[in-house]
């Protein structure tokens with residue numbers, strides 16, 4: 001364990017990512033406000049302020065958003081709040097972070113692992129329609145892969161035509177994935193590596209009537225906090241859990257939110273510039289995730305490239321290892337190749353996901369990466385591609 005952590009701490013290694021967390025100085029006013037309030041959890045003033053600010057940005061009412069302790073529990077609670085029968089079939093892309101599928105299983109359902117589009121790396125409404133025609137589905141949990149937003153109009157049409165609820169795991173897509181003027185359910189992460197970092201945290205945005213409120217209730221053990229329903233105020237109305245966002249995390253999230261525009265802009269500039277350099281160094285042999293109808297990534301936090309072949313990827317990985325540059329095979333192996341998952345899932349054919357996963361590499365990407373560090377990577381890219 002210590003051995004694996006060492007490279008990151010070694011100043012000679014170029015890290016994969018460096019979180020943009022607020023500094024202690026920036027945080028201090030928010031923490032002082034929290035302490036004056038004498039409120040540290042349980043939907044305190046900072047959580048309510050954060051929810052109000054986010055509701056405004058999504059152009060929905062405050063009853064259509066709820067903060068949560070993390071996106072994984074958010075997905076679980078959204079699935080619970082949909083009231084699907086036990087062992088429902090939930091379509092999930094095979095190319096995603098493990099939490100997308102584990103949330104489905106823990107909510108008592110069966111993930112149906114699907115392919116993704118070869119350009120956007122997203123599970124699309126067209127693919128979901130085909131899967132639904134082949135085997136009856138009960139819901140869809142698509143993913144904003146690496147923060148790439150979905151076209152919500154397409155998913156709203158799918159919901160309308162099929163009657164199936166659609167949820168977007170938009171964990172890494174804060175600032176990129178919006179409702180786009182239609183109905184939808186989005187789950188965001190505020191983990192330190194995502195685009196609105198709070199350390200740990202999450203957000204559910206949903207125009208589905210009552211859904212955000214039920215998730216909020218579930219996040220507070222399932223205790224009813226509404227005076228105007230059948231169940232008495234303060235008694236148990238649902239089998240919930242504890243997934244509340246604390247005031248400490250809300251303080252960090254609010255601070256991050258106030259800095260978000262500038263940091264997102266800087267990340268977009270860095271991404272464009274870095275991709276240019278990598279394209280030149282590789283003779284345009286790298287390929288990139290392509291934005292679809294849903295728009296572009298507004299606050300990229302990862303940089304993933306596809307190499308022309310599996311052997312070129314290995315060559316680049318080995319070169320980077322020798323030059324002390326961290327790389328990562330994000331979202332790999334595919335979910336349908338993980339022993340723990342595949343026996344609990346229904347597997348569809350995933351030719352695009354397999355092609356992507358054999359050639360994808362995550363490269364160092366963080367604000368403050370130096371020109372010297374970038375040149376070190378570019379040398380390895382040139383070498384691996386014999387360019």
Ligand SMILES: *Cc1c(COP(=O)(O)O)cnc(C)c1O
Pocket residue numbers: 069070071072073096097099100143169171172188189190191201202
């Ligand atoms: C990060 C991530 C999650 C988990 O988010 P947490 O807030 O850390 O629980 C889930 N799904 C995807 C696609 C992610 O990238």
